[in-house]
Every structure is written in C-alpha cells, then in structure tokens.
Amino acid sequence: AVLIIACPCAMGLATPTAILVGTGRGAQLGLLIKGPEILESTKKVDTIVLDKTGTVTTGVMSVSEVVTAEGLDESTVISYAAAVEAGSEHPIAKAIVNHAGEHPAATDFQSQAGLGVTGTVDGHRVAVGRRRAGRMDVSRKAVSSAGDANLGTLTDAFTSAEESGGTPIVVRIDDDIAGVITVRDTIKDTSAAAIAQLQELGLTPYLLTGDNEGAARAVAREVGIDPANVFAGVMPDEKVSKVIELQEAGKTVAMVGDGVNDAAALAQADLGLAMGAGTDVAIEASDITLMNSDLRSAASAIRLSRKTFSTIKGNLFWAFAYNVILIPVAAAGFLNPLFAGLAMAFSSVFVVGNSLRLRAFQAE
Numbered sequence: 599a600v601l602i603i604a605c606p607c608a609m610g611l612a613t614p615t616a617i618l619v620g621t622g623r624g625a626q627l628g629l630l631i632k633g634p635e636i637l638e639s640t641k642k643v644d645t646i647v648l649d650k651t652g653t654v655t656t657g658v659m660s661v662s663e664v665v666t667a668e669g670l671d672e673s674t675v676i677s678y679a680a681a682v683e684a685g686s687e688h689p690i691a692k693a694i695v696n697h698a699g700e701h702p703a704a705t706d707f708q709s710q711a712g713l714g715v716t717g718t719v720d721g722h723r724v725a726v727g728r729r730r731a732g733r734m735d736v737s738r739k740a741v742s743s744a745g746d747a748n749l750g751t752l753t754d755a756f757t758s759a760e761e762s763g764g765t766p767i768v769v770r771i772d773d774d775i776a777g778v779i780t781v782r783d784t785i786k787d788t789s790a791a792a793i794a795q796l797q798e799l800g801l802t803p804y805l806l807t808g809d810n811e812g813a814a815r816a817v818a819r820e821v822g823i824d825p826a827n828v829f830a831g832v833m834p835d836e837k838v839s840k841v842i843e844l845q846e847a848g849k850t851v852a853m854v855g856d857g858v859n860d861a862a863a864l865a866q867a868d869l870g871l872a873m874g875a876g877t878d879v880a881i882e883a884s885d886i887t888l889m890n891s892d893l894r895s896a897a898s899a900i901r902l903s904r905k906t907f908s909t910i911k912g913n914l915f916w917a918f919a920y921n922v923i924l925i926p927v928a929a930a931g932f933l934n935p936l937f938a939g940l941a942m943a944f945s946s947v948f949v950v951g952n953s954l955r956l957r958a959f960q961a962e
C-alpha cells in the first residue's frame with residue numbers, strides 16, 4: 599500500500615497537462631505562447647510598454663492636410679513626395695503614395711530609419727521626413743527660402759498638426775521647404791478597452807513611439823494612458839533603451855509591438871508580445887504572438903498564461919497533498935492496497951480534470 603500510494607504519477611502529470619491544455623486553448627483563441635518558461639514571466643510583469651503605430655492605432659495612415667510654400671501647388675509637392683516615398687515601406691509612405699495617385703519615378707532612393715527618405719526626382723533633390731532630421735528644420739530652412747510670411751504658414755501648419763494629434767511631414771525640394779503634409783492614424787476601437795483590461799491585471803501601460811509628442815499624447819489621452827507615461831520622438835534604436843530604463847527602475851516589463859523597429863525591445867523585455875499582422879522579425883523576437891490585431895488579445899494572453907501557471911501550482915499542491923496525507927496512513931497499515939490504487943488513480947484523474955478546466959477560458 600505504501601509503494602502504491604507513493605507513486606508520483608499525479609505529480610508527473612501536474613505540469614505538462616496544464617501547459618498542454620492552456621497553450622492549446624491559447625492557440626484556439628489565436629494566442630501563441632512559445633514555451634513554458636513564459637508562463638512564469640507573465641506572473642511577474644507589472645509594466646506594459648505599447649508601441650503606438652500598428653499596436654494601439656491601426657497603423658494605416660492617411661493624408662489629412664497639405665500646406666505648400668508660396669508658388670508651389672499641392673499636386674507638385676505631393677507627387678514629388680510620393681515619388682520618393684514609393685521606395686519606402688513605412689505607413690507614412692503608403693499614405694502619401696495613395697494620396698498622390700500618379701507620380702514620377704525617383705532615383706538615388708535612401709531611407710533613414712526614424713527620420714525619413716531622400717531621392718532625386720526630375721533632377722531635383724527631394725527629402726521627405728520629420729522636422730529635426732539634420733537639415734530638415736522647418737523654421738531654419740523656411741527663413742532662408744520662403745520669407746517670413748511663408749515661414750509663419752508652414753510653422754503654423756506644423757504646430758497645429760502636432761497639437762491636434764497628427765504627424766506633420768516636411769517635404770524639401772532642393773533644400774528648400776516645399777510643404778508640410780499632415781498624416782493621421784486612427785486608434786483601434788478596441789484599444790481603450792484593452793488598456794483598461796491591462797490595468798485591471800495590475801499592469802501600468804506606457805506608450806512608446808517615434809512619432810511627435812503631440813500625436814503621442816493625443817493617443818494616450820484617448821485610450822486612457824497617463825500622459826506622464828508617454829515616450830515620444832524615440833528613434834528606432836532607442837526603443838530598447840527605454841525598456842532597459844524601466845527595468846533599471848525596478849520594473850518587470852512586457853512589451854507589445856509589431857514592427858522591425860520593435861524587435862530589439864521585444865527581445866529585451868521580460869515578456870515580448872508581437873501582433874500577428876506585424877513583421878516576421880518582431881514575431882521571432884517575441885515570447886507570445888497574438889494572431890489578431892486586437893490589443894485586447896494581449897490582456898487575454900497574460901490572463902490565460904497566469905491562469906495556466908496557477909493551475910500548475912494547484913495541481914502540484916494536490917498531487918503532493920495526496921501523498922503527504924496517505925503515505926503515513928498506508929504506513930500505519932490503515933490502507934488496503936486496493937484502495938491505495940484507487941486513491942492514486944483518482945489523484946491523477948483530479949489533476950487532469952483540473953487542467954481541463956482551462957479549456958473553458960474565454961477571452962473578454
């Protein structure tokens with residue numbers, strides 16, 4: 599009876615059955631958890647860094663306004679910009695190209711991550727990108743090229759775009775400011791609910807973006823992220839240092855992202871979650887892949903992982919408890935080997951049954 603009751607089969611089943619059922623249920627819901635060690639990380643995370651574009655917002659941008667320098671018409675500026683942007687994969691580039699329709703072709707295309715693109719169109723040097731990209735300073739250039747009146751219009755366009763949550767893009771032709779194109783992104787309908795769910799799970803959300811402060815704060819306000827927790831104007835290679843900064847401040851950090859730019863930060867984070875519609879490198883660098891582009895699935899993945907982890911602990915507790923209680927009973931001669939066998943079988947059934955409860959997990 600002692601030998602039978604001491605059989606550790608329920609203990610052997612405790613962990614793998616819970617992982618099997620938990621990750622299987624995750625797969626059904628489109629939450630792909632890469633390995634068992636990840637479950638433990640989900641338990642500890644207290645901070646979640648969200649990439650803005652493509653994670654909190656749809657990542658599909660559109661042109662909302664074009665302001666040009668005196669003497670230039672809108673279609674010239676936008677078609678020159680589109681000619682250069684045609685070589686870029688950036689959502690901003692797609693917005694400008696779609697808006698332009700027909701456009702000339704560019705040569706000498708070059709892209710600088712987090713800054714913009716340059717190229718030659720009809721013999722003119724064209725640069726399209728953010729304001730402070732080396733020589734792309736609106737005010738300085740505009741003073742020399744466009745005169746005071748024009749400087750005012752372009753700077754106003756720039757400022758009002760930023761204040762209203764848009765992303766102003768500067769177009770320079772032959773080093774003169776030719777115009778400011780404002781692009782806008784839309785926030786996903788589900789993002790605010792997702793952030794509320796993440797907060798309920800005890801996580802403090804941070805917003806991380808290469809975009810300007812105004813656009814970042816407008817998004818943060820709308821989805822319920824504290825404006826103090828916004829990192830704006832972050833260059834692609836600095837994203838990882840923001841994660842390190844939070845970790846050094848004693849936080850355990852989860853990161854949700856989708857782009858090539860996010861891969862290093864996803865790998866550095868204690869828990870990396872990649873949106874499935876994102877790039878392969880982001881998915882490869884992450885611990886959990888979310889098959890849909892709904893941010894609520896990040897909250898579901900964390901909830902399911904935590905639940906799986908606590909199921910493992912529950913299973914181990916009961917598997918041990920059976921042995922701890924029944925071994926002395928058997929040793930004292932109070933247990934018939936037949937009943938010992940039954941009790942052991944029951945403990946295994948109990949553990950498997952407890953794990954199977956994870957099948958009922960629902961995404962909110």
Ligand code: AMP
Nearest residue numbers: 686688691712713714726727728808809
């Ligand atoms: P990102 O880190 O890719 O979000 O880029 C940060 C900022 O750089 C954007 O908000 C733009 O101002 C600028 N930028 C990056 N790539 C491009 C591009 N292809 N065209 C225009 N601006 C760009």
